[in-house]
Amino acid sequence: MLALSKERDNFVPEADDLVVELRSVSKYYGEVAAVSNTSIGVRRGELLCLLGPSGCGKTTTLRMVAGFVEPTSGSITINGVDMTRQPPYRRDTGMVFQSYALFPHMTVAQNIEFGLENLKWPRDERKARVEEMLRLVELPHLADRLPAQLSGGQQQRIALARALAMRPAVLLLDEPFSNLDAQLRLRMREELREVVRSVNVTTLFVTHDQEEALAMSDRIVVMNAGQVEQIGTPGEIYESPETPFVAKFIGWCSLLKGTVGPDGSFTSAAGLRLDGNWSAGSATAVIRPEHVRLSTDDASGPSYQGRVLQAHYYGGATRIVLDLNGEQLTMQERFPFWRHPKTGDLLSVTISTDDLRVIPAEEDRR
Amino acid sequence: MRADLIDRLMAVSGTLIRALVYLMLASPAILVVLSSFTSSDTMNFPPMGFSLRWYKVAFANELFMAALWTSTYVAVLVAIVALLVGFAGAFAMNRFSFRGKAFLQGLAFSPLVVPAVVLGIGLLQLFAWLDLTQTMYPLLLGHLVLTIPYVVRTILASLTLHDQQLEQAAMNLRATPFRVIRRITLPLIMPGLLSASIFAFVTSFGNVTVSSFLTYGGHVTLPVQIFAYVDTSYDPLVAAVSSLMIVVTLVVILTIERLIGAERLA
Ligand SMILES: Nc1ncnc2c1ncn2[C@@H]1O[C@H](COP(=O)(O)OP(=O)(O)O)[C@@H](O)[C@H]1O
Numbered sequence: 001m002l003a004l005s006k007e008r009d010n011f012v013p014e015a016d017d018l019v020v021e022l023r024s025v026s027k028y029y030g031e032v033a034a035v036s037n038t039s040i041g042v043r044r045g046e047l048l049c050l051l052g053p054s055g056c057g058k059t060t061t062l063r064m065v066a067g068f069v070e071p072t073s074g075s076i077t078i079n080g081v082d083m084t085r086q087p088p089y090r091r092d093t094g095m096v097f098q099s100y101a102l103f104p105h106m107t108v109a110q111n112i113e114f115g116l117e118n119l120k121w122p123r124d125e126r127k128a129r130v131e132e133m134l135r136l137v138e139l140p141h142l143a144d145r146l147p148a149q150l151s152g153g154q155q156q157r158i159a160l161a162r163a164l165a166m167r168p169a170v171l172l173l174d175e176p177f178s179n180l181d182a183q184l185r186l187r188m189r190e191e192l193r194e195v196v197r198s199v200n201v202t203t204l205f206v207t208h209d210q211e212e213a214l215a216m217s218d219r220i221v222v223m224n225a226g227q228v229e230q231i232g233t234p235g236e237i238y239e240s241p242e243t244p245f246v247a248k249f250i251g252w253c254s255l256l257k258g259t260v261g262p263d264g265s266f267t268s269a270a271g272l273r274l275d276g277n278w279s280a281g282s283a284t285a286v287i288r289p290e291h292v293r294l295s296t297d298d299a300s301g302p303s304y305q306g307r308v309l310q311a312h313y314y315g316g317a318t319r320i321v322l323d324l325n326g327e328q329l330t331m332q333e334r335f336p337f338w339r340h341p342k343t344g345d346l347l348s349v350t351i352s353t354d355d356l357r358v359i360p361a362e363e364d365r366r
Numbered sequence: 367m368r369a370d371l372i373d374r375l376m377a378v379s380g381t382l383i384r385a386l387v388y389l390m391l392a393s394p395a396i397l398v399v400l401s402s403f404t405s406s407d408t409m410n411f412p413p414m415g416f417s418l419r420w421y422k423v424a425f426a427n428e429l430f431m432a433a434l435w436t437s438t439y440v441a442v443l444v445a446i447v448a449l450l451v452g453f454a455g456a457f458a459m460n461r462f463s464f465r466g467k468a469f470l471q472g473l474a475f476s477p478l479v480v481p482a483v484v485l486g487i488g489l490l491q492l493f494a495w496l497d498l499t500q501t502m503y504p505l506l507l508g509h510l511v512l513t514i515p516y517v518v519r520t521i522l523a524s525l526t527l528h529d530q531q532l533e534q535a536a537m538n539l540r541a542t543p544f545r546v547i548r549r550i551t552l553p554l555i556m557p558g559l560l561s562a563s564i565f566a567f568v569t570s571f572g573n574v575t576v577s578s579f580l581t582y583g584g585h586v587t588l589p590v591q592i593f594a595y596v597d598t599s600y601d602p603l604v605a606a607v608s609s610l611m612i613v614v615t616l617v618v619i620l621t622i623e624r625l626i627g628a629e630r631l632a
């Protein structure tokens with residue numbers, strides 16, 4: 001498809017060059033806070049993802065940026081200009097709706113041209129831009145079709161082309177892949193990323209799919225119950241979650257509650273001990289499947305006996321739920337089928353504590 | 367095989383019944399049009415001979431021609447005003463909440479509870495009191511009272527089914543509210559506007575009961591004039607005049623479709 005420029009791959013957005021800035025934004029529906037006291041900055045050129053479970057306020061946040069929802073308090077600026085009370089048609093945003101919202105009575109080309117007409121562009125420039133956008137999404141042959149004559153994936157690409165035609169300051173996408181089947185979703189994900197990269201547009205993207213967020217984003221905002229839990233790169237979010245919620249939401253993990261003693265080692269409530277060098281106090285240990293390994297002879301660190309509670313064979317790997325001194329842990333390991341563990345078997349495992357995250361309780365805001 | 371046959375039979379009988387219903391609905395009009403071409407002095411069916419004799423008489427009759435003009439003029443005006451008022455009302459009810467909204471909705475959705483004769487008398491008294499009896503306003507207003515509820519109802523139904531997300535998409539593409547209505551909302555609810563305006567025209571154009579109370583001051587509508595004429599004489603002239611009415615109705619409907627339908631492609 002489109003050639004990816006090499007520099008773009010190692011793109012690091014400037015922390016102080018914000019295209020969109022939400023400052024202490026809240027939105028109340030009656031007594032209910034859909035979004036409360038949220039501050040988010042979208043850096044120039046980055047793809048920022050709002051990630052969180054259904055109902056956590058992602059759509060509301062996105063719609064406040066587009067101007068369809070008026071914040072109860074706080075301010076929103078786009079390229080440094082206060083837009084908090086401006087109507088949607090005065091804001092330099094391009095939105096791709098979850099259901100695409102293509103105008104059914106206009107052809108594909110007319111859909112893409114609509115925004116340019118509103119900006120009063122001359123006719124030949126409009127035509128040129130429409131062609132350019134159709135080439136960008138690789139659908140120039142569909143210019144004269146009506147939206148009803150397109151497949152879901154094609155509609156999505158046209159919606160993207162329409163939103164990008166005016167070169168908006170920020171591209172807004174609300175769960176753009178949720179109406180596509182699993183296979184197409186993966187392909188469109190890659191395509192979207194390439195298109196967005198090739199035109200260098202700042203993008204604010206909403207999803208509840210953590211895998212999608214990890215794969216696509218430059219940075220991720222994890223939201224929970226109307227508030228920001230953590231903002232960081234996919235690596236930061238996955239490797240060093242700041243709250244148990246983030247740890248649980250991003251990737252598979254077991255959360256062990258316990259305390260860190262004066263010697264820096266962690267002891268879980270059920271008595272499982274992990275040696276380390278953490279700061280003392282009550283804490284939660286985040287143990288991901290990749291931290292738990294079968295003991296080998298040259299293994300360093302203590303070995304634990306675990307009883308198999310469940311074993312699920314996935315071909316390439318087996319996911320095993322172990323009972324370790326009363327704590328449940330999940331591990332993932334490659335077993336030949338003939339040596340496959342069964343419920344009740346005893347396995348000897350080690351827990352790698354090098355990159356294991358222990359979240360002190362005071363960081364846990366909930 | 368057997369199910370196939372039953373399906374086929376059902377389909378055929380369905381088509382037959384539909385044709386029969388349409389024929390029954392259209393037969394009075396067909397009868398009138400056919401008898402209008404008679405060459406005899408009296409109404410009869412089947413018509414005797416063929417001539418345009420009664421059309422000549424009709425076109426020469428100033429009373430009928432004036433009434434035809436009045437009816438057409440009033441009905442076109444009623445259709446336009448009912449459409450404007452109806453759209454504004456329906457849009458307000460669909461998009462905003464305001465005091466008295468439930469009352470207005472109830473008004474639009476309840477059938478006409480006042481008998482047409484009572485409505486006619488009431489309006490007659492009202493306009494006499496307002497001293498408007500020498501004008502065309504009583505007719506216009508009377509017909510608007512008859513048609514606006516239906517127009518509001520039809521447009522409101524279209525707006526309810528209409529996807530408002532499309533309007534937000536348009537606004538996101540920098541369209542001002544006025545442009546959103548013109549380029550997105552109106553074209554998409556066009557079928558509703560079409561049937562509402564045709565209904566308003568036909569209702570106004572054919573109404574007798576209310577009109578007969580409001581045709582003072584020399585503004586007589588065609589149906590009222592035909593009624594008055596048939597009271598004293600019964601000759602093929604009324605058939606010719608009625609046929610002219612049918613022609614005007616068809617022309618107006620086609621024009622509305624062309625006007626509104628063209629907008630959709632713009
Ligand atoms: N128009 C509305 N009226 C009342 N409550 C709303 C409205 N829109 C959203 N909410 C509530 O606000 C919360 C956040 O909604 P939303 O932003 O759509 O979440 P998400 O997109 O993350 O699933 C939800 O609890 C939802 O019920």
Ligand SMILES: [Mg+2]
Nearest residue numbers: 055058059060
């Ligand atoms: Mg949502």
